[in-house]
Amino acid sequence: MKRIAVLTSGGDAPGMNAAIRAVVRSGVYHGLEVYGVYRGYSGLIQGDIKKLELGSVGDIIHRGGTVLYSARCEEFKTEEGRQKAVEQLRKHQIDGLIVIGGDGSFRGAQKLTALGFPTIGVPGTIDNDIPGTDFTIGFDTAINTVIECIDKIRDTATSHERTYVVEVMGRDAGDIALWAGLADGAESILIPEAPYQLDEIVERLKRGGERGKKHSIIIVAEGVGSGVEIGEKIKQATGWETRVTVLGHVQRGGSPTAFDRVLASRMGAKAVELLLAGERDKMVAIRDNEVVGVDFDVAFSQKHQPNMSLYELAKILSI
Template identity: 85%
Template structure:
């Protein structure tokens, strides 16, 4: 193997640049030429390739987003589109591809592997919703961003003696809400994986009021429902002044934490090692602090589950 390529696909996540850097530099360390594919699978079809030197990835480990950019590509979902992509890979004499992204990106990588082209996936998504790995690149940074925002909101909530509902990202996975909620000591955490009763939330708020707590924080994962609607329901049921903050895409940006930089670096190096070992159709994962390669099918056959022990812990601590 002499030439490999790397692309980022799907939603951006802090640490993607660190992963790109690791792929490029470990590739050069092993004597490979490394190409960057710009704008994800769309760039793969269009032939938007560029040779990346050691200097190309200098001074990017601390930057959020992705220098390779990302884009949606409906054409790649078709057999014709994937064949165009493979033709471009052969044109540039690429022999292996590293795909950094989430579930949809990995399914594209699996299709390439099934067509005979070696592809390895690196999990990069703030939602932490990829089965088979303990953590995904970007999750830790997103949680810390949420914590920083809620710390600021708490100051206002305390000053004005208000209840605040904070809506965070997590359409199908409640990890961001769960981890941030435990770290913030939230009164209630609402996640898609656990049913909730509004009456239980209000009861918990009332207990807090009875022990003279002047403010409360409720964290809602977007997959549960609208934070605005939930806040309005609480206000109608209690009569208490309630405010809602929807954090939105601010959670995706920002400089990656040390954890995400190290995780991305370890995963990028592992991806290159897997390609050099002749592996394909695999994703890089971290299990019990060990970076390993697992089959895409193994990951796809599982269903992501958050650490519900944390959910139970939060209920105990918010008494």
């Protein structure tokens, strides 16, 4: 193996640049030429591929987003589109590909492996929803962004004695809501993996009011439903002034935390090691603080589950 390439696909996540840097510098350290594919699978099909040097990834470890950019690509979902992608890789004499992204990106990577092209995945998504790894790149930064926002919301909630409903991202997973809610002492945390009862939420709010509590924070994962609609239901049930904040894409941006920078660096370097060892059809994962290679099938065959012991703990502490 003499030449490898790296691309980022799907939603951006803080720490992707740190992973790109690790791939490039680890690859060069091992005597490889490293190429960057710009704009994900769309750029791969179009041949938007450029050689990256050590200096190409200088001063990016602290930056959010991805310097390789990202894009959706319907054409890649077709057999013809994937054949074009492989042709471009062969044209540039690339021997292996590293894909940084989420499960959709990994499914594309597995399709390339099925066509005979060695591919390794690096989990980069704020949702932390990929089975087989304890954490994904960008998750820690996202929950810290949410916590910072909730801290600010709590200030105004206290001043006006209001109940605030905060809707956070996570797609179909509740990890962002769960971790941020526990860390910020939310009164209720609504996640798609656990059914909620409006009566229970209302009862908890009323108990707090009876003991003199002046404000409340309720965290809603987007996979549960609309925070606006849930906020209206709570307002009708309690008669209390209720406000809703939808944090949106602010959660994807920002400088990655130290945890995400280190995780991305370890994962990027491990991806290069796996390619050099002749591995393919695998993703990099962190398990019990060890970075390992895991078959893609593990990510696709299992269902993601958050740490429900944290969910139970949050309920106990919000009594």
